[in-house]
Amino acid sequence: MDKRNRVLIDGTVIKRSELRHTPAGTPVLEIVITHLSEQLEAGKHRKVECEVSVMALGDIAVRLGPITIGQRLASKGFIAAKSNRYRHELVLHLEEFELLN
Structure with missing residues (x-):
């Protein structure tokens, strides 16, 4: 099985x-970031705009808790289906982050 599943994105x-807890007591924080960049594709510049759903669990959710709308974030993590029912909807599960402002 291929284990490559790494995403780096700023937004x-x-x-x-709001920071919430699962029934087992695990902290959970969900955010949405908007990403805007210009990428080189097939030798041409392409403007990229997208919204990315991000989920933080455990200690990382607690550390991310004070984040506010408008803050810039460098994100690193892996993508997974939102749920078994919504396998076509992807969510970035945060493993590391850095506030950029």
């Missing part, structure tokens, strides 16, 4: 949930 927080 600006446009939505955030």
Whole structure:
């Protein structure tokens, strides 16, 4: 099985949930970031704009807790299906982050 599943993306927080806890007591924070960049594709510049759903669990959710709308974030993690029911919707599960402003 291929284990490569790494995503690095910067963006600006446009939505955030309140910090909550799972029934097992694990802290969870969900945010949405908007990403804007220019990438080189097939020798041409391409403007890239997208929104990315991000989920933080455990200690990383607690550390991310104070984040506010408008803050810029460098994100590193892996993607997974939102749920078994919504396998076509992807969520970035945060493993590391850095506030950029």
